[in-house]
Amino acid sequence: MAEDAFTEHRPLLFTIAYEMLGSATDAEDVLQESYLRWSAVDPASVGHPRAYLVRVVTRQALNHLRALKARREEYVGPWLPEPILTAPEVSDDAILAESVSMAMMLVLETLNPTERAVFVLHDVFGYPHGEIAASIGKTEVSVRQIAHRARRHVHARRRRFEPDSATTRGIVQRFLRAAATGEIQALMDLLAPDVVQISDGGGKVVAARRPITGRNDVARFVLRVIRAGTATTRAEYTTYNGMPAARFLTGGELDWMVAFEIHDGRITGLYGMRNPDKLHRADTVHPLDRGGAEPWKP
Known part of the structure; x- marks a missing residue:
């Protein structure tokens, strides 16, 4: 049955669409159309x-991406991909x-739609240039150059x-404890000197309109945000986009989340999502x- 085949491959198709679009909502739309x-x-x-x-999902995703x-x-303000809650095995x-x-999704945003499709299909999913060429309507030589x-x-x-x-x-749990107790030095000890904090409010809620850089400014920003919370706000550890993350719930409702980029024991990036639409x-x-890549045979 057609439905059985689609259901079997749905996780792969969703992953391709999400990596091309940076939005779970748009990826689901692409899957529905496909x-x-x-x-x-x-x-x-x-x-x-x-x-x-x-091939069908790639073409539909390309059409969406261009729009x-x-x-x-x-x-309005910095754009971040729509966060997705990922199972622990993704990190394997x-x-x-x-x-x-x-971080990678933000880099992919700087590619044009065709470059993004080619990079995702070849470098992430391992599809040969010839199969990608058939999917996007380009010659194999052109796809190699784009790749x-x-x-x-x-x-x-x-x-x-x-x-x-x-x-x-x-590291994240220590960071959350330091933020909750207002220990600014403890916070700064966990941050890399060139740490970057990016907030996405989409113009719908209050959020920093520009990236914040440097451990001093980021630490002070974090404390201001934590202090602005209410007595009913609590933090939970979780995993978003394969990254360690924290979700903040106020009155039992998800208010915002932060994904942490960590390298050599220090936090190098904080990605905060507050946009309710995401x-x-x-x-x-x-x-x-x-x-695994499967040869294209119509």
Whole structure:
């Protein structure tokens, strides 16, 4: 049945769409559109359903991404990807965990849509250039050139990544304790000198309109935010985008979340999400799958 094949490959298809779009909501829209197209095809006529579905999702995601680019140019304040709650096993696949991390998703935002599709399909999912060419309507030679250009761009901007682990978890818990007790020196000891804090409020709630850099300014910003909370606000440790993270609930409702980028025992990045439009589905665990490349055979 068409539905069975689509359900089987859904985690892989969602992961591709999310990495191309940076939005779980838009990725789900792409999957819905792709399923409608798939349901109109006779499954018996498709020799390799997964490869066929990857091609359909890639094309739909590219169409969405081109439309999203214009919207994001008008975004109020810093833009962060819609956070996704990830299962612990995501961190066991280093390539997958890094590819959905906040830092990598921000780097992918600097690519044009075609570069992003090629980089995601080739460098993350391992699809050969020829199969990607068939998916995006380019020649294989052109795809190789795009892949080289995108890879050089990403490698020049990517930050070192450490996935969620017992060590990073301990650092975050110490950070939360220091923030809750107002120990600014303890906070600064956990921050790298060039730490960056980025907040996404989307113009809907109060949030820093520009990135904050440096351990002194970031520590003071964190304390101001914590002090602005109410007596009913509590923090919970969790994992978003394969990164150690904390969610802050006020009156039992998710108010904001922060994902932590950690390297060599210090926090190098804090990614705070306050935009309610991006938090409304933050309690949903999204199964992710990088799979293995399957030859394209129509």
